[in-house]
Amino acid sequence: MKLLWFHLMPYTDLPDDFREKHSSVWVDVDPTLFDPAKANGMYNDFLDELEFAAEVGFDAVCVNEHHSNGYGLMPSPNLIAATLARRTRDAAICVMGNSLALYNPPTRVAEEFAMLDVISGGRLIAGFPVGTPMDTCYAYGINPSQLRERYHEAHDLVVRAWAAEQAFTFHGRYNQLRYVNPWPKPVQRPHPPIWIPGGASIETWDWCGERDYVYSYLSYFGYKQGIATMRGFWDAMKRLGKEPNPFHAAFLQFVGVAETREEALELYAEPALYFYERCLHVDSRWSAPPGYASEASLRARMKSQVALAAERASEGAAKKSRTTFEDIVRRGYVIIGSPDEVAEQLREVAVDLNVGQLMLLMQYGNMTKDLAFHNTELFAKKVAPQLRGLFENEWENRWWPRPLPLAARATARELRSAQAPRREPKASETSPGGARA
Amino acid sequence: MTTLREHSVRVNGESVRVWEKGAGRTVGVLAGLLGAPRWTPFLESLAQRHHVVVPSLPGHAGGGDFRKLDDIADWVSATLDLLDAADLEGADLVGFGPGAMLAAECAAFSHPVAGKLVLCAPFGLFDASEPVTDFWARRPNQRAATFSAQPAEFARDVLAPPAGADELEHQIAQTRALEAAARLLWPNCDRGLAKRLHRVRNDTLLVWGERDAIVPASYAKKFAAGITGNARVHVIPGAGHVLDHDAPTELAAAIEEFVGE
Numbered sequence: 001m002k003l004l005w006f007h008l009m010p011y012t013d014l015p016d017d018f019r020e021k022h023s024s025v026w027v028d029v030d031p032t033l034f035d036p037a038k039a040n041g042m043y044n045d046f047l048d049e050l051e052f053a054a055e056v057g058f059d060a061v062c063v064n065e066h067h068s069n070g071y072g073l074m075p076s077p078n079l080i081a082a083t084l085a086r087r088t089r090d091a092a093i094c095v096m097g098n099s100l101a102l103y104n105p106p107t108r109v110a111e112e113f114a115m116l117d118v119i120s121g122g123r124l125i126a127g128f129p130v131g132t133p134m135d136t137c138y139a140y141g142i143n144p145s146q147l148r149e150r151y152h153e154a155h156d157l158v159v160r161a162w163a164a165e166q167a168f169t170f171h172g173r174y175n176q177l178r179y180v181n182p183w184p185k186p187v188q189r190p191h192p193p194i195w196i197p198g199g200a201s202i203e204t205w206d207w208c209g210e211r212d213y214v215y216s217y218l219s220y221f222g223y224k225q226g227i228a229t230m231r232g233f234w235d236a237m238k239r240l241g242k243e244p245n246p247f248h249a250a251f252l253q254f255v256g257v258a259e260t261r262e263e264a265l266e267l268y269a270e271p272a273l274y275f276y277e278r279c280l281h282v283d284s285r286w287s288a289p290p291g292y293a294s295e296a297s298l299r300a301r302m303k304s305q306v307a308l309a310a311e312r313a314s315e316g317a318a319k320k321s322r323t324t325f326e327d328i329v330r331r332g333y334v335i336i337g338s339p340d341e342v343a344e345q346l347r348e349v350a351v352d353l354n355v356g357q358l359m360l361l362m363q364y365g366n367m368t369k370d371l372a373f374h375n376t377e378l379f380a381k382k383v384a385p386q387l388r389g390l391f392e393n394e395w396e397n398r399w400w401p402r403p404l405p406l407a408a409r410a411t412a413r414e415l416r417s418a419q420a421p422r423r424e425p426k427a428s429e430t431s432p433g434g435a436r437a
Numbered sequence: 438m439t440t441l442r443e444h445s446v447r448v449n450g451e452s453v454r455v456w457e458k459g460a461g462r463t464v465g466v467l468a469g470l471l472g473a474p475r476w477t478p479f480l481e482s483l484a485q486r487h488h489v490v491v492p493s494l495p496g497h498a499g500g501g502d503f504r505k506l507d508d509i510a511d512w513v514s515a516t517l518d519l520l521d522a523a524d525l526e527g528a529d530l531v532g533f534g535p536g537a538m539l540a541a542e543c544a545a546f547s548h549p550v551a552g553k554l555v556l557c558a559p560f561g562l563f564d565a566s567e568p569v570t571d572f573w574a575r576r577p578n579q580r581a582a583t584f585s586a587q588p589a590e591f592a593r594d595v596l597a598p599p600a601g602a603d604e605l606e607h608q609i610a611q612t613r614a615l616e617a618a619a620r621l622l623w624p625n626c627d628r629g630l631a632k633r634l635h636r637v638r639n640d641t642l643l644v645w646g647e648r649d650a651i652v653p654a655s656y657a658k659k660f661a662a663g664i665t666g667n668a669r670v671h672v673i674p675g676a677g678h679v680l681d682h683d684a685p686t687e688l689a690a691a692i693e694e695f696v697g698e
Contacts, residue, residue, distance in 0.1 A: 137623075138574065141623075141624045143619060143620060143623040143624075144616070145503075145504065145617075145620035145623070146620065149504075173507065283576075285575055285576045289573050289574070289623075290573060290613075290615035290616035291616035291619055291620065295609055295612075295613070298608075298612065299605065299609065
């Protein structure tokens with residue numbers, strides 16, 4: 001079982017009345033809310049958190065790409081990954097990822113990912129998301145009717161560019177390049193492991209199966225809502241004759257660990273509510289540009305929407321007030337509890353969804369650095385050891401980076417002598433605190 | 438031809454639906470954002486005195502594959518093929534929204550392709566000081582009021598499926614027509630027509646709804662100023678973007694008067 005520490009980098013200072021006063025956290029998010037001086041602190045805290053996660057032994061640190069987004073301050077995840085390549089030694093670096101259709105020409109992705117793979121000595125996981133409608137069609141103006149064609153063509157170009165042993169001419173529908181010859185090439189040959197973040201698009205299942213890429217379901221709504229999607233993926237794998245290797249799938253889960261469940265309820269309520277109430281306040285007008293979803297996905301969704309609407313209606317009838325943290329926990333969006341309780345729940349999630357690559361969101365909303373460190377450290381010390389061995393004996397993880405041997409790998413000067421055990425966090429870094437002020 | 442005739446023509450290897458009704462001078466009709474899923478009161482009104490021919494544009498109900506079309510040259514070429522196949526070359530053309538833009542584009546590429554042009558709230562120009570509305574980025578419950586000045590009627594008559602129709606397939610067809618429009622127009626509804634508009638030498642009637650919430654009615658003057666042929670503007674008070682829905686009789690009368698001159 002692999003444990004990956006995922007950061008969204010949310011802006012932590014959206015006002016209390018954000019939902020009431022503002023229409024959306026995304027696309028037309030109010031630019032006057034962004035304070036660069038505060039963001040200076042946020043970025044540096046977030047980088048500390050990612051580096052700390054690597055130090056305490058998470059298998060990977062993950063970053064992702066969003067545009068014009070108040071809960072995702074990484075329009076360029078590659079910049080963050082570049083600093084992580086220098087400031088970490090053992091952890092894999094998972095860029096989840098670069099939205100291929102947004103790069104012109106897409107060989108830029110081949111170049112930058114290769115740079116990251118070379119600098120890190122072969123620790124890169126290359127994520128290729130299509131990207132959300134907000135990021136791609138609205139913030140970046142990509143034609144929704146062409147997005148997936150552009151994505152697939154860019155994918156073919158990047159993978160071919162990595163593998164090529166001589167310069168070649170690419171004559172695609174959207175990209176024409178006389179000379180494709182990126183320098184550098186990735187350490188991992190023919191290319192780093194490719195992971196595909198998927199949402200509700202049913203074609204992605206088959207594509208991941210046919211190409212042997214990891215299917216990563218990045219939902220903010222936890223394992224209870226994720227079951228149907230992951231079953232869809234595994235059904236597709238069965239149909240394609242693929243073995244049910246749990247490392248073929250990744251799943252994202254919010255987690256909050258404390259000494260006791262009561263303490264967890266107290267500690268994680270505010271950052272979770274901040275995330276679900278403010279960060280996910282996205283205007284529905286951005287959600288469905290025509291053509292973004294294929295007609296097959298649309299048909300599947302419209303059929304399932306009947307069931308979903310009925311479910312929502314019954315929930316709505318039961319509760320008209322605002323979301324509470326108890327709701328969030330009950331629905332499984334965030335898994336909280338003592339280390340043993342969290343370990344037990346995550347083991348269940350991993351087994352039920354058959355997922356061997358577990359991505360964990362341990363900083364969310366306006367969570368302070370202190371609390372993020374506390375969460376991360378408790379997890380690393382008391383939860384991770386209970387999960388590590390899962391699936392490892394039965395299945396081979398063919399989708400994990402294959403770095404250069406440590407002895408042959410260059411690292412940053414201060415990490416070179418760091419063969420010693422990993423640094424223990426200072427007490428001041430791990431005391432639980434409330435939400436970021 | 439007093440009854441509606443539906444038949445297929447071959448267009449570049451595809452079978453495409455054509456509707457015909459009425460007698461008299463031939464008028465071709467190119468549909469707007471939602472295509473032509475049904476024969477409308479406007480078409481019926483126009484067919485009282487004209488031979489009305491409605492070939493389906495790519496992506497519209499009965500139309501060909503629009504996903505093979507990338508740039509404006511592809512769209513113009515596909516529209517010229519369609520006009521040929523429907524025997525409309527040189528005929529007067531009435532277009533709506535994207536259909537009006539394609540009629541203007543075809544005339545700009547080759548003005549003898551059409552006779553007179555009636556452009557109803559065409560896309561194709563963009564003025565940053567009064568931009569065309571991003572009508573795709575609308576919540577589902579805002580769509581009717583964006584398209585029409587009579588939203589309740591529009592929701593009932595056009596957005597909702599006809600009696601007995603499959604609701605899911607109706608929604609899929611509507612989304613497909615909007616995707617075809619996106620493929621042609623995304624994101625700002627401008628494919629460079631301003632650079633070619635002077636080549637439109639056809640006599641042109643520009644019709645706009647005074648309350649068009651998608652392409653501001655002030656664009657009528659911009660089109661009229663750019664076209665080399667005689668261009669006249671007719672604004673219909675109280676109507677929104679979907680003129681054929683909001684003012685079927687007045688629109689048909691304005692067209693009859695213009696093409697009959």
